[in-house]
Amino acid sequence: MDVAEVQDIVIVGGGICGLATALALHRKGIRSIVLERSETLRVTGAAIGIQSNGWRALDQLGVASKLRQTAIPIQRNLEARCLKRSTLLETLANDLPVGTIRFGSHIVSVQTDPITSQPILHLHDGSVVRAKVVIGCDGVNSVIVNYLGLKLPKQSPITNVRAFTNYPDGHGLEPEFVTIRKGNLLLGRIPIDDKLVYWFIARRETPQDLTISKDAQKIRCSTLESVKGFPREMVEMIEKCDVDSLTLNGTRYRAPWELLNPTFRKGTVTVAGDAMHVMGPFLGQGGSIAxxxxxxxxxxxxxxxxxxxxxxxxxxxxxxxxxxxxRRTRLVQISTKTYTLGSLLETSSMFVKLVCIVVMIVFYRDRLGHTRYDCGRL
Ligand SMILES: Cc1cc2nc3c(=O)[nH]c(=O)nc-3n(C[C@H](O)[C@H](O)[C@H](O)COP(=O)(O)OP(=O)(O)OC[C@H]3O[C@@H](n4cnc5c(N)ncnc54)[C@H](O)[C@@H]3O)c2cc1C
Structure with missing residues (x-):
């Protein structure tokens, strides 16, 4: 006997993209449910930089003014602020109707109903949901990408360490995004407000990463080791970081040419966010694009x-x-920019470096051009 629950629109994954999609639909008077495998909002990665294209989207979602109050502007001409991930997710979630998000709902597979051709979602607990529309916002290991028959994204050799440092008496830093590069290591620092600073390190992965990634103290020790010789205030920032916010993660990417052809649709199932177009973190745009x-x-x-x-x-x-x-032209353009920038930072080949520099000069002379994009009205 078929005891499947029936829904109109099911969004798989309650990250930035899933919650934003549910909220956008809600603003248009369309009901959806979000099935999220975690038991609570998943906020790994401490903070996220949102640039002006992302703020335009947040304006359309009706949450930008609330979020602006939580983070200082870090750029003069084009709006850019760094938000705590928890603040962004909670703000999106709080504007959704009660009951929209169902935590602890892990989708394990999707199949097509042979009679109606509609998607059927199978959950880890054996329950089944039939939906008229399924939107896969389930990130880099997407079950929905599998269902669409697309390849999963590739692993990049870059590892990221991210955390907050809290300065109870104020940090006294300029409201700006500062980066320092030494060899293959990039350290970035962005103030969120007068007391809280977000920082990240991007570096090549090492064989130890897998063993230390679950132990925040070990991540901190190895990070301090890697920034020896950096300015004193940067080293102190890492020493004093909030260990609970510290994470170490690998990165994945989909190459620009993989976005050129796929339909990204099978019947009434599609994807959005990282599931569709995860890109390296070199432009800090994945969240805004989602x-x-x-x-x-x-x-x-x-x-x-x-x-x-x-x-x-x-x-x-x-x-x-x-x-x-x-979306396609926008995604191919920004993904090519990220890919070129990443290749420029990673490669040791002078020829590849030269090609990347030429591509950047010819196509991406405007360094912030990608942030001027307007996705339009909701
Ligand atoms: C180091 C680093 C730094 C970054 N910095 C920035 C930045 O500064 N600015 C920026 O804009 N972007 C940044 N990004 C990118 C940004 O974090 C992502 O693009 C964004 O989080 C994507 O959101 P998403 O909702 O598509 O995916 P996710 O955030 O991965 O959310 C997917 C959700 O789906 C859930 N899920 C997965 N599988 C299932 C399943 N089978 N069933 C149910 N639920 C499931 C997960 O639990 C999760 O909650 C950065 C990325 C990295 C790696």
């Missing part, structure tokens, strides 16, 4: 619904195709 996805996808689905209603499979499919069409 917010843009949410606005565009909700706008397209709402237009489709206005024309033919949520019950028309053809109209849902056309709406998803329109979403993919609107």
């Amino acid at each position: 917010l843009e996805d949410a606005v565009v996808l909700a706008r397209c689905l709402a237009q489709g619904q206005r024309t033919s209603g949520i019950n028309s499979t053809t109209s849902i499919e056309s709406a998803i195709d329109e979403y993919v069409r609107q």
